[in-house]
Amino acid sequence: MALATFLQLLRPRSLQEQREQRLYRAHAQQIAGRMRAVFDAWVAIRELEPDNGRLANTAAVNRWELMRLAQEVETLDPPRSLAGVHRDVQNAVISDTVQEFGELVAQLQMRF
Numbered sequence: 004m005a006l007a008t009f010l011q012l013l014r015p016r017s018l019q020e021q022r023e024q025r026l027y028r029a030h031a032q033q034i035a036g037r038m039r040a041v042f043d044a045w046v047a048i049r050e051l052e053p054d055n056g057r058l059a060n061t062a063a064v065n066r067w068e069l070m071r072l073a074q075e076v077e078t079l080d081p082p083r084s085l086a087g088v089h090r091d092v093q094n095a096v097i098s099d100t101v102q103e104f105g106e107l108v109a110q111l112q113m114r115f
Contacts, residue, residue: 023082030079041065073097
């Protein structure tokens with residue numbers, strides 16, 4: 004971690020900045036929870052459902068939900084101090100890998 008970044012973490016935050024971070028955190032965690040639910044449901048149905056037609060239908064619904072979440076992430080207005088994390092959220096939402104999503108959730112939990 005760069006020294007400037009570390010020192011910024013130690014800097015006292017204004018009440019307005021704290022409020023903005025709380026609001027952003029609540030929205031980001033809500034989106035992360037919904038993404039996790041979509042991925043978990045997909046893993047569960049793949050293990051149980053033998054019908055490829057139903058799997059294809061579920062995949063289409065999941066794709067639609069994830070695109071809706073991507074649009075929701077784009078509308079979030081992050082506090083300046085969390086712009087980098089917000090960029091990571093956007094990249095994870097449009098990413099194809101669950102691993103990146105898991106790493107992002109861990110990063111968000113560490114930051115807050």
